[in-house]
Amino acid sequence: MSFNAKDMTQGGQIASMRIRMFSQIANIMLYCLFIFFWILVGLVLWVKISWQTFVNGCIYWWCTTLEGMRDLIRSQPVYEIQYYGKTFRMNAAQVLHDKYMIWCGEQLWSAFVLATVVALVICLITFFVVSWILGRQGKQQSENEVTGGRQLTDNPKDVARMLKKDGKDSDIRIGDLPIIRDSEIQNFCLHGTVGAGKSEVIRRLANYARQRGDMVVIYDRSGEFVKSYYDPSIDKILNPLDARCAAWDLWKECLTQPDFDNTANTLIPMGTKEDPFWQGSGRTIFAEAAYLMRNDPNRSYSKLVDTLLSIKIEKLRTFLRNSPAANLVEILPEARKFGGCYVFGIQSYAQLEDIYGEKAAATLFDVMNTRAFFRSPSHKIAEFAAGEIGEKEHLKASEQYSYGADPVRDGVSTGKDMERQTLVSYSDIQSLPDLTCYVTLPGPYPAVKLSLKYQTRPKVAPEFIPRDINPEMENRLSAVLAAREAEGRQMASLFEPDVPEVVSGEDVTQAEQPQQPVSPAINDKKSDSGVNVPAGGIEQELKMKPEEEMEQQLPPGISESGEVVDMAAYEAWKQENHPDIQQQMQRREEVNINVHRERGEDVEPGDDF
Structure with missing residues (x-):
């Protein structure tokens, strides 16, 4: 509600304009309906009674209307009555008392009442239909019209x-x-x-x-x-x-x-964040090792794991060429x-x-x-x-x-x-x-x-029943994985360029002996050369291990490609180095490999189901 003069002026002008426009439409509709009403009455009368009955009935009702004023009229009018091709002359008194004329008057009145009711009903229906059509057109003009897209x-x-x-x-x-x-x-x-x-x-x-x-x-x-x-x-x-x-x-x-x-x-x-080389390499190693073991009658998951962890690092480059x-x-x-x-x-x-x-x-x-x-x-x-x-x-x-x-x-x-x-x-x-x-x-x-509405469902089984995993086997697997990672880091260092790190002798001395007091620098000829060397005065060079030493790291019975070629020698080596754990692994093939990964790295499509 607002009593502001501007708001009242705007509201009054708009309301007055709407009233005037509504009055114009209402007048036009009523005028058309009035004409339409009498047209309908005439049509019904034309259908219900004959022209002769209509004229004679009109004369009868005219005389009935003038009956009270008959004494005031000096000269009584005479009416010509048509009766099936014949003409009769009657005054008002005769018209009012003639049975035929009375019948014509009753027929005209009955037909007129019927015509009025029919015309009124039709006009009312027409009024509502026209109002609905006009309202629908107006609503379409004021509504948004959808031309495309989704609903x-x-x-x-x-x-x-x-x-x-x-x-x-x-x-x-x-x-x-x-x-x-x-x-x-x-x-x-x-x-x-x-x-x-x-x-x-x-x-x-x-x-x-x-x-x-x-x-x-x-x-x-x-x-x-x-x-x-x-x-x-x-x-x-x-x-x-x-x-x-x-x-x-x-x-x-x-x-x-x-x-x-x-x-x-x-x-x-x-994944998308990591280098795809490592995922592709892991896929290739696993697929090749499992494929080569398909014809081994003594194949097992334990043997597959041992094979994967015993592959010589230098041979990985032959496997890691394609990343699926x-x-x-x-x-x-x-x-x-x-x-x-x-x-x-x-x-x-x-x-x-x-x-x-x-x-x-x-x-x-x-x-x-x-x-x-x-x-x-x-x-x-x-x-x-x-x-x-x-x-x-x-x-x-x-x-x-x-x-x-x-x-x-x-x-x-x-x-x-x-x-x-x-x-x-x-x-x-x-x-x-x-x-x-x-x-x-x-x-x-x-x-x-x-x-939707939540539907309760009965519990038919426990969510998770933990498997009894041998901790000794788990520890051995973790130890072997740690050893392989250390070998990998050692091998990676061999491929780094042999560029000595240039550091000042003073920084190295301070880092190695922080507790010693600072002594004045010695001025000699070497210090004037402007060349900084590492502590100790020499460069430490990383040397490649010979091929024979690398081959000696493989257990007996394992080829350079990582395949078990001599099962007896390999079993003897495992009995000698890991007697207790190996005995348990032989009794039971462990099908579950607990890969240590963070929970956030296991995100897959369908995270919640």
């Missing part, structure tokens, strides 16, 4: 009806929204911060997969899905630290060299041909870029067609999500008023301007509650704002 709806049932009408609705649903039939092979992406609802969607998809009997591989870091879905009769756990882990034979799984390469690519993912590319970027587009379906749960698109790089992340994200965007608190990530949901192209309506003291200046001007706008703003993404998301489907279907 947004908060009613998933509307989209469900559209899919059913097109015959594309699937039996898989996310809440009340069905996905497009057979679109699961085009992959899913669940984007949003932690605790927003991604795992709930994955659980619902897992329920449908279990009902359909589909095979599912779930990357479950937290054990939530093991707790709710693990069935020992049909499910397998592939976690070497879990006591329920299935016994996996690498050499029965991999039959050819490409199979070993694919396994190496999976076990050693390609990350296979996840290739699997997603190719797995569709074999019925593969991927569901990725990521906290942000930046997470993909950090793991796979900018171009690879764009490739991965592009093959995920069905997407659900949950809350993203960050401004940039929320803007990215809003852009991926889509935008609409529309003609934006604008309305301007002009008014003045003279009514001639009063008027309203309307117009529309082309504009492109995102369906949702980044603030809408930031303010989404838990279990609420925007879902986009492939194809010309609207984006849907979908709200």
Whole structure:
């Protein structure tokens, strides 16, 4: 409410202008309806009664109207009455008492009443129809007109009806929204911060997969899905630290060299921050060693580990020539041909870029067609999500008023301007509650704002059962790894250029003897030469170890390529150097290798499932 004079003037002028314009439209409508009313009355009378009955009825009602004034009329009028081709002459008294004339009057009155009712009903209907048409046109002028882009709806049932009408609705649903039939092979992406609802969607998809009997591989870091879905009769756990882990034979799984390469690519993912040489080298070493051991009747994981850790460092250069590319970027587009379906749960698109790089992340994200965007608190990530949901192209309506003291200046001007706008703003993404998301489907279907409800599920199995790992074997493995790393550093120093480090003799002396008092410098001839030499007056040169000494570092029975060629000699050497541990390793093949890595380095797509 405002009592400002300017505001009251503007409001009064606009209200007065609207009243005048409404009065103009109302007068035009009433004038047209009045004419239309009598036209309808005449048409109904023309249909109901004949012309003769109409004329005679009019004469009867005219005489009835003048009956009270008959004494005032000196000369009584005479009327010509038509009766089926004959003409009769009657005065007013005769007209009022003639049975035929009375019948004509009654017929005319009945037809007139009927015509009036019919015309009135039609006029009322016409009035509302015209008002609705004019109102609709006015509303269209004041509303934005969509010309392209994607639409947004908060009613998933509307989209469900559209899919059913097109015959594309699937039996898989996310809440009340069905996905497009057979679109699961085009992959899913669940984007949003932690605790927003991604795992709930994955659980619902897992329920449908279990009902359909589909095979599912779930990357479950937290054990939530093991707790709710693990069935020992049909499910397998592939976690070497879990006591329920299935016994996996690498050499029965991999039959050819490409199979070993694919396994190496999976076990050693390609990062973006580190030098790809090291990941590629590790892949090649593992694939080659496992492939060479495929025909060994005494093959085992322990023997494979010993072989990998016994390879001569100089021979690595023959293996490390090619670095296989990350296979996840290739699997997603190719797995569709074999019925593969991927569901990725990521906290942000930046997470993909950090793991796979900018171009690879764009490739991965592009093959995920069905997407659900949950809350993203960050401004940039929320803007990215809003852009991926889509935008609409529309003609934006604008309305301007002009008014003045003279009514001639009063008027309203309307117009529309082309504009492109995102369906949702980044603030809408930031303010989404838990279990609420925007879902986009492939194809010309609207984006849907979908709200889910958490479904409680019973606990059917423990999340994790730790495996009893032999600590002595673990310690031995750690010791061997430390020894190999030391050898690697020693070998790396051999490839460094032999450039002596130039330091001042005074700095070296002060560093080595900080407790001695400072003595005056001795002025001799050598000090005038201007050449600084290391402490001690000599240069220490790193010398390459001879080939014979390097070969002596290998255990007996191991070739230069790292392959066990004499098992008896190698076993005797192990019994001599590690009798207790070797005896335990022979009794049991350890299938779990605890690779010491930081938790943050194990980030994979689908971080939360």
